[in-house]
Amino acid sequence: xxxxxxxxxxxxxxxxxxxxxxxxxxxxxxxxxxxxxxxxxxxxxxxxxxxxxxxxxxxxxxxxxxxxxxxxxxxxxxxxxxxxxxxxxxxxxxxxxxxxxxxxxxxxxxxxxxxxxxxxxxxxxx
Amino acid sequence: xxxxxxxxxxxxxxxxxxxxxxxxxxxxxxxxxxxxxxxxxxxxxxxxxxxxxxxxxxxxxxxxxxxxxxxxxxxxxxxxxxxxxxxxxxxxxxxxxxxxxxxxxxxxxxxxxxxxxxxxxxxxxx
DNA sequence: CTTATATTTGCAACTTAGTTGTAATAACTA
DNA sequence: TAGTTATTACAACTAAGTTGCAAATATAAG
Ligand SMILES: [Zn+2]
Ligand SMILES: [Zn+2]
Ligand SMILES: [Zn+2]
Ligand SMILES: [Zn+2]
Numbered sequence: 001x002x003x004x005x006x007x008x009x010x011x012x013x014x015x016x017x018x019x020x021x022x023x024x025x026x027x028x029x030x031x032x033x034x035x036x037x038x039x040x041x042x043x044x045x046x047x048x049x050x051x052x053x054x055x056x057x058x059x060x061x062x063x064x065x066x067x068x069x070x071x072x073x074x075x076x077x078x079x080x081x082x083x084x085x086x087x088x089x090x091x092x093x094x095x096x097x098x099x100x101x102x103x104x105x106x107x108x109x110x111x112x113x114x115x116x117x118x119x120x121x122x123x124x125x126x
Numbered sequence: 127x128x129x130x131x132x133x134x135x136x137x138x139x140x141x142x143x144x145x146x147x148x149x150x151x152x153x154x155x156x157x158x159x160x161x162x163x164x165x166x167x168x169x170x171x172x173x174x175x176x177x178x179x180x181x182x183x184x185x186x187x188x189x190x191x192x193x194x195x196x197x198x199x200x201x202x203x204x205x206x207x208x209x210x211x212x213x214x215x216x217x218x219x220x221x222x223x224x225x226x227x228x229x230x231x232x233x234x235x236x237x238x239x240x241x242x243x244x245x246x247x248x249x250x251x252x
Numbered sequence: 253c254t255t256a257t258a259t260t261t262g263c264a265a266c267t268t269a270g271t272t273g274t275a276a277t278a279a280c281t282a
Numbered sequence: 283t284a285g286t287t288a289t290t291a292c293a294a295c296t297a298a299g300t301t302g303c304a305a306a307t308a309t310a311a312g
Binding site: 059061063065083085088096098100101102103105107108109110111112113114115116117118119120121122125 | 185187189191209211214222224226227228229231233234235236237238239240241242243244245246247248251
Binding site for chain 1: 288290298
């Protein structure tokens with residue numbers, strides 16, 4: 001796990017991600033762990049884990065940052081990019097294990113992309 | 127143009143969008159017009175114009191809101207959705223006139239999606 | 253043109269996600 | 283065990299965006 005030290009903050013945060021299949025927002029993590037870990041630390045550990053390729057992040061429709069486990073546990077490559085889904089009813093936000101074609105753009109260099117889909121999840125469709 | 131009144135704020139904002147082909151961020155608009163229009167008014171007029179189908183909006187990689195003219199001048203439909211491109215060198219942000227396939231998701235209802243691409247624009251590729 | 257009504261505006265104060273600096277603390281190394 | 287370096291908490295800050303309200307202005311009615 002790279003240069004990161006095994007501190008209580010790191011282990012508490014990793015536990016949250018190992019206990020769920022979905023993504024977790026910074027807001028949610030501060031709600032859950034804010035009494036045991038300072039929010040600054042939460043933000044900093046999350047970035048470290050992202051740098052280390054343990055987590056990846058994306059912005060939800062509300063502009064809030066979400067994190068999720070990386071399946072491959074390596075730095076996120078452009079080829080790894082997958083869409084994310086946010087449920088408007090229950091708030092569940094998750095990685096979609098689908099490949100999306102990043103359009104070829106003439107005269108432009110594509111470096112990164114984000115595809116986010118909003119709707120009703122499997123549990124919330126009527 | 128719906129129920130919106132022809133006020134100076136509306137006309138100044140519309141002029142900005144008619145003078146450019148690219149998208150404009152709220153930040154940029156406040157920078158340009160903040161001395162003539164209060165920022166609260168800028169935010170409120172932008173939402174009105176979006177409700178009216180004159181503009182559409184999306185979030186940039188930084189979480190800042192961007193607005194751009196709608197080509198069709200009708201409420202944004204799911205079929206109208208197009209990707210947006212943000213240049214990391216010059217900051218130019220624009221609509222891409224490309225169709226993206228929104229993947230069919232089993233057991234889920236798709237309501238909205240956003241596809242944003244980051245890279246170097248035609249003027250900034252070396 | 254004047255008045256009435258409804259929308260829009262500016263202002264100040266607020267909310268909220270996220271960041272910064274720093275001194276103290278804890279993890280790792282030799 | 284002692285030294286070095288990374289990590290932490292805390293408080294203060296930044297910045298995008300929102301809210302409530304009284305004053306101003308656009309439009310409609312007379
Ligand atoms: Zn749901
Ligand atoms: Zn993901
Ligand atoms: Zn550029
Ligand atoms: Zn667009």
